[in-house]
Amino acid sequence: MNILHVLSQFEVTGAETYAAVLADFQVRTGHSVTIVSDTFHTATEAEIYTLPIGIRTYSQKLRNISAIRELLRIKKIDVIHAHSRAASWVSHRAARGSDVPLVSTIHGRQHVHFSSKTFHIYGEKIIAVCEEIREHLISDLHFSPESIAVVRNGIDVLQWPFKPDIRREKTAIALVGRLSGPKGEVARHIIAEVFPRIVQKIPNIELWVVGGMKETEEIHRLILDANAAIGSEKIIFRGFLKNIVEVYHQASIVIGSGRVAIEALACGNQVIAIGESSYIGLVCAETEQQALKTNFGDAGRPEPINYSIIEHDILSVLTENNRNTAEWGRTFIEREFALEAVTPRISSIYFEAMIDKTKKREIPVLMYHRVTEGVPPRTKYGIYVTTSEFEQQLSFLERKRFTTLTYYDLAKIFALRQPLPRNPVILTFDDGYEDNFLNAFPILQRHSMKAVIFLLGNRSITSNVWDMQNGEPEVNLLNDEQIRLMAEYGIEFGSHSMDHRRLTELSVEEAQNDVTASKLLLEKRLGKEIISFAYPYGAINEQVKECICRAGYEFGIATDSGPWNFWSDLFQIRRIPIFPGTGLFTYWKKISGWYNRYKEIKETLRLAHPESLDKPSA
Numbered sequence: 001m002n003i004l005h006v007l008s009q010f011e012v013t014g015a016e017t018y019a020a021v022l023a024d025f026q027v028r029t030g031h032s033v034t035i036v037s038d039t040f041h042t043a044t045e046a047e048i049y050t051l052p053i054g055i056r057t058y059s060q061k062l063r064n065i066s067a068i069r070e071l072l073r074i075k076k077i078d079v080i081h082a083h084s085r086a087a088s089w090v091s092h093r094a095a096r097g098s099d100v101p102l103v104s105t106i107h108g109r110q111h112v113h114f115s116s117k118t119f120h121i122y123g124e125k126i127i128a129v130c131e132e133i134r135e136h137l138i139s140d141l142h143f144s145p146e147s148i149a150v151v152r153n154g155i156d157v158l159q160w161p162f163k164p165d166i167r168r169e170k171t172a173i174a175l176v177g178r179l180s181g182p183k184g185e186v187a188r189h190i191i192a193e194v195f196p197r198i199v200q201k202i203p204n205i206e207l208w209v210v211g212g213m214k215e216t217e218e219i220h221r222l223i224l225d226a227n228a229a230i231g232s233e234k235i236i237f238r239g240f241l242k243n244i245v246e247v248y249h250q251a252s253i254v255i256g257s258g259r260v261a262i263e264a265l266a267c268g269n270q271v272i273a274i275g276e277s278s279y280i281g282l283v284c285a286e287t288e289q290q291a292l293k294t295n296f297g298d299a300g301r302p303e304p305i306n307y308s309i310i311e312h313d314i315l316s317v318l319t320e321n322n323r324n325t326a327e328w329g330r331t332f333i334e335r336e337f338a339l340e341a342v343t344p345r346i347s348s349i350y351f352e353a354m355i356d357k358t359k360k361r362e363i364p365v366l367m368y369h370r371v372t373e374g375v376p377p378r379t380k381y382g383i384y385v386t387t388s389e390f391e392q393q394l395s396f397l398e399r400k401r402f403t404t405l406t407y408y409d410l411a412k413i414f415a416l417r418q419p420l421p422r423n424p425v426i427l428t429f430d431d432g433y434e435d436n437f438l439n440a441f442p443i444l445q446r447h448s449m450k451a452v453i454f455l456l457g458n459r460s461i462t463s464n465v466w467d468m469q470n471g472e473p474e475v476n477l478l479n480d481e482q483i484r485l486m487a488e489y490g491i492e493f494g495s496h497s498m499d500h501r502r503l504t505e506l507s508v509e510e511a512q513n514d515v516t517a518s519k520l521l522l523e524k525r526l527g528k529e530i531i532s533f534a535y536p537y538g539a540i541n542e543q544v545k546e547c548i549c550r551a552g553y554e555f556g557i558a559t560d561s562g563p564w565n566f567w568s569d570l571f572q573i574r575r576i577p578i579f580p581g582t583g584l585f586t587y588w589k590k591i592s593g594w595y596n597r598y599k600e601i602k603e604t605l606r607l608a609h610p611e612s613l614d615k616p617s618a
Helices: 012-028 057-072 085-095 114-118 131-139 181-201 217-229 244-250 260-266 288-294 309-320 323-337 339-359 389-397 408-416 433-444 480-489 508-526 542-551 582-589 595-608 612-616
Strands: 002-004 032-035 047-050 079-082 102-106 125-128 148-151 171-176 206-210 235-239 252-255 272-274 279-282 364-370 370-372 384-386 424-430 452-455 492-495 533-534 556-557
Touching: 002 012, 002 057, 002 085, 012 032, 012 260, 032 057, 032 364, 047 217, 047 288, 057 085, 057 148, 079 085, 079 339, 085 102, 085 148, 102 339, 102 389, 114 542, 125 131, 125 339, 131 148, 131 288, 171 181, 171 244, 171 260, 181 206, 181 309, 244 260, 252 260, 252 309, 260 272, 260 323, 272 309, 272 582, 279 309, 370 389, 384 389, 389 582, 424 433, 433 480, 452 533, 480 492, 480 508, 492 508, 508 542, 542 556, 582 595
Parallel strands: 002 032, 002 079, 032 047, 079 102, 102 125, 125 148, 171 206, 171 252, 206 235, 252 272, 364 424, 370 384, 424 452, 452 492, 492 533, 533 556
Antiparallel strands: 272 279
């Protein structure tokens, strides 16, 4: 799979670390990964493109959209994964008109305003890093619950060695995180208020301020003033560190949220979780659920923080032996945040997004019966196309770069979580007439195309006896050798019942026996599983569909009934009939992807205004 991650940021954030770790795991598991961001400081195996996504001028937005569209084309991207609102906005517009789905990870609470509630720019699927974000998106922004999945920030636990018994040279509190925005406000309170009170009770302690690629002069002045009030340089600014694991091992306690809390717990340290929204306290078994729900205080509903409680909790941790809590923390991280558990879920979401994106365009399923050299003599039913018509139609599909699929192909795509081809179409033939081999098959071979042919399970039936009863001339059906040759080429064969009876006129038991027997007999004859079933005469009801499902078929193919959308019911897939005399313009409409939608609208209008049916034509 070709994956594009899009970020908007000017300093290292949890979103960058998350994207880098996820991208590296995806590369190692065989995917091609590209990252686009304003800046990207974390080492990664993915290919990096610098693009000012965070610059919000209209002209720059247009340039960003154009650049991402070009990347989609050059890199043949299968899915975009955005990691901020700005990144989602640009990606959403870049992917419009394409079959590339967008997945957005939401790392924090979003601003609630008219545009955020009105314009959904996050794509087909949303990943919320915790339950509070999911609830916020549903209740405040009115997003569909079905589109949002909770998948936690994954980490490679092997990169964070567990060392709870390391010998520490000093007693130190590590305050780790950004020094801007709401986290900067928390840092200021801890530097100016909380730590000076702690140092009065534990004189030999230090406070390490770690992070802040964009640290402000205000923070530096605050540290100078606090040290002056303490009378010693107890507060040490260590800035942004690429190798932060040493801090997690050497500090006596870590204050942080989000990925900081995850990484420090993995290393065996004690963590006081305080984030942009709320205070969790010591992360332990008692606070585990609240920590998970709010991403360690980063994503809950904002509430006032009592900094006196923080001082009390820090002192409690520093004066107690918490080895058991450290071991619990490592197990907790391995259970909830290990990449091996997180990334398969993300891959599933990518696949679900591909399906959702595809649902916006139909997979046209065309219904044929016979392909004849001319108009069949004495035929009563228009269930044929001529060889010249069929040749024109396949040539048209080839020029328009359509890919013919079988239901076997679809099942494989689903199982392997692969993207669909850009212009899919399924060609189906009912009944299994001999001219499918004599006339249709050579044309399919010339154009390197495939089809699905539905056969009767009762192989003693060698002609169209069900139609002969109504005066239709006798026509031979395919023989076993013809079927074998077509199957070797790639033609799929499905079931069309045992002997072409209307299943809705049978008892449920009779219908079940019929569809089960036809499947088993065809599988025995072909040596391959039969996964598709076409209902004779298109006769179908819920009981018959249930029989098809119980028999083990994966697809049920109707005629002109069922939902207008291919994906709405895979056991009643509506088909588009191709009649003799179908011109290329009409054929183009039928394969366009919007034909069924057009028919649905037309039918809705007809039912809404039945009086129009009684008006005489002009």
